[in-house]
Amino acid sequence: MMQQTPPIPEIIQAIPLQSYLILSTALFVIGIIGVLTRRNAIVIFMSIELMLNAANLLLIAFSSYKSDASGQVFVFFIMAVAAAEVAVGLAIIVMIYRNTRTIDVGFLNKLKW
DSSP states (O other), X not given: OOOOOOXXXXXXXXXXXXXXXXXXXXXXXXXXXXXXXXXXXXXXXXXXXXXXXXXXXXXXXXXXXXXXXXHHHHHHHHHHHHHHHHHHHHHHHHHHHHHHSOOBHHHHHTTOO
16 A cells, blocks of 8 residues: 655644754855855855745745745745846846946946046
């Protein structure tokens, strides 16, 4: 007789909450390091998205452990806003590249008045 897999919430709850906290913290720290040390605008943009996904992971983990769907609803809205941010941010980066032929943040700092 074939054994059925448990539903998703039971699988998620089998992983301790501390593992989600460690993974999310590691992702967030990697994102912060990327924002603070890189000069390429696209890499900085990806690091910001990584930090957003770390926060989403925590919301989903806490939502699952509390058996409350409100965290998952927040993640849905955060992902919708992040998608709009990506569209606008990449459009700005493309326009900056067309005008200056670089996306180096150090060079763009010189464009201040």
